[in-house]
Amino acid sequence: MVPRGRPRDMEVDERVLRIAAALILERGYTGLSIDEVAEQAGVAKTTLYRRWPTKDHLAVAVVARLQADDEITDTGDIRADLVNYLEKIAAGLNRMRAAGHRQGPSAGAVGELVAAAARHEDIGRLTREQYAERNALALALIERARVRGELRADLDAEALFDQMAGALYYRVMITGAPVDRAYAERLVSSALEGNLTCH
Amino acid sequence: MVPRGRPRDMEVDERVLRIAAALILERGYTGLSIDEVAEQAGVAKTTLYRRWPTKDHLAVAVVARLQADDEITDTGDIRADLVNYLEKIAAGLNRMRAAGHRQGPSAGAVGELVAAAARHEDIGRLTREQYAERNALALALIERARVRGELRADLDAEALFDQMAGALYYRVMITGAPVDRAYAERLVSSALEGNLTCH
DNA sequence: CCAATTACGAAACTGTAGTTGCGCAATCCC
DNA sequence: GGGATTGCGCAACTACAGTTTCGTAATTGG
Numbered sequence: 001m002v003p004r005g006r007p008r009d010m011e012v013d014e015r016v017l018r019i020a021a022a023l024i025l026e027r028g029y030t031g032l033s034i035d036e037v038a039e040q041a042g043v044a045k046t047t048l049y050r051r052w053p054t055k056d057h058l059a060v061a062v063v064a065r066l067q068a069d070d071e072i073t074d075t076g077d078i079r080a081d082l083v084n085y086l087e088k089i090a091a092g093l094n095r096m097r098a099a100g101h102r103q104g105p106s107a108g109a110v111g112e113l114v115a116a117a118a119r120h121e122d123i124g125r126l127t128r129e130q131y132a133e134r135n136a137l138a139l140a141l142i143e144r145a146r147v148r149g150e151l152r153a154d155l156d157a158e159a160l161f162d163q164m165a166g167a168l169y170y171r172v173m174i175t176g177a178p179v180d181r182a183y184a185e186r187l188v189s190s191a192l193e194g195n196l197t198c199h
Numbered sequence: 200m201v202p203r204g205r206p207r208d209m210e211v212d213e214r215v216l217r218i219a220a221a222l223i224l225e226r227g228y229t230g231l232s233i234d235e236v237a238e239q240a241g242v243a244k245t246t247l248y249r250r251w252p253t254k255d256h257l258a259v260a261v262v263a264r265l266q267a268d269d270e271i272t273d274t275g276d277i278r279a280d281l282v283n284y285l286e287k288i289a290a291g292l293n294r295m296r297a298a299g300h301r302q303g304p305s306a307g308a309v310g311e312l313v314a315a316a317a318r319h320e321d322i323g324r325l326t327r328e329q330y331a332e333r334n335a336l337a338l339a340l341i342e343r344a345r346v347r348g349e350l351r352a353d354l355d356a357e358a359l360f361d362q363m364a365g366a367l368y369y370r371v372m373i374t375g376a377p378v379d380r381a382y383a384e385r386l387v388s389s390a391l392e393g394n395l396t397c398h
Numbered sequence: 399c400c401a402a403t404t405a406c407g408a409a410a411c412t413g414t415a416g417t418t419g420c421g422c423a424a425t426c427c428c
Numbered sequence: 429g430g431g432a433t434t435g436c437g438c439a440a441c442t443a444c445a446g447t448t449t450c451g452t453a454a455t456t457g458g
Binding site: 028029030050065081090108109110111112115116117119124126128132135149150151152153155156158159160162163164165166167168169171174175176183186187189190191192193194195196197198199 | 229235239307310311317329331334349355358359361362365366368369370372374375382386389391393396397
């Protein structure tokens, strides 16, 4: 399936994303102007809209680059593996949090991403798929720990991971509290050890 | 301190919020037009902007009405109290999720709220304060259960509540999975009972 | 009654997202 | 080479958020 017609200038994609990233980091989502990106990149607006149908799509493409690669490790110590994984997620969140706002603790680009997913069905579907993939990796990690007897046989893996990942997002987007390795350790401890009194 | 000058027409606030709510529920945030709200409400745009400085502020005011009152109960059974509280939060989230989007599972108005908090420092401060209040209530509930011996003496109350509330928001905003009473029960079970194998 | 103060409506204005039409350029298939 | 297809630049256009100006209305305090 060879593409027909004039091929796209791939250098444009790279240049535009770089310029848009600089603008978002400097002025936030609201300060990102399509006209200005086009001008600085030396291309027409139509060229931008051929690649990203809305400003949201462009912003999502930019912000997606800030997210961590989320490589998961399985050392056989579920506690350490979970802390490491959560820390990676937290690092991506902190990078996104820095973008989209100049001052103060805020959701920054994370919030814009969620809003974009809510506004555009295709972005929503895409992000849900990406998170489903990540979820599957984490659930598999938990399942392996369960099988080898490190975790309870009757655990609820989905609830367990939702709790830990959710707490990170909740703090970044809602309460504005910091997320770092120390907090990841607190989360894993609380989730694994439980909170009922010992009998 | 008697207010000077011509008093505001309070009926305008009510009428505008009602009309804006109808538009948001019908067409979503993007489909909400200040011009149209002003026209339908029979007021000038300047009258709207005197009350809500941006479209985001108006939308937040509308959506805030959808949130639950979050009354907390303390029956002495921490498990039941937490499930009830999480269910109330989930109900508010589901109401907000329905708004802001016509079809498909999506964050809806929740995402717009987070984005608005990220874009406007005053909205962000306000929502963080509201959530801090709610957090304080939940932490007090947990603390009372700890003191009466229902929960571990060395628990991390902040992590515990972040986990449960965060999981709800994570599902609504990120994965699009449903949140209901059954899920609230799974969350509380997982968080309270822990996930390590019993020794 | 009068001055200060605040609310309201109307209209024009700016900036930006997104669209459309057109002419030209680059590529593939025959 | 020639036609079909796709990318690109240019310019004009629409729609909407948000602002500004100005004239008028309603209220308080003196």
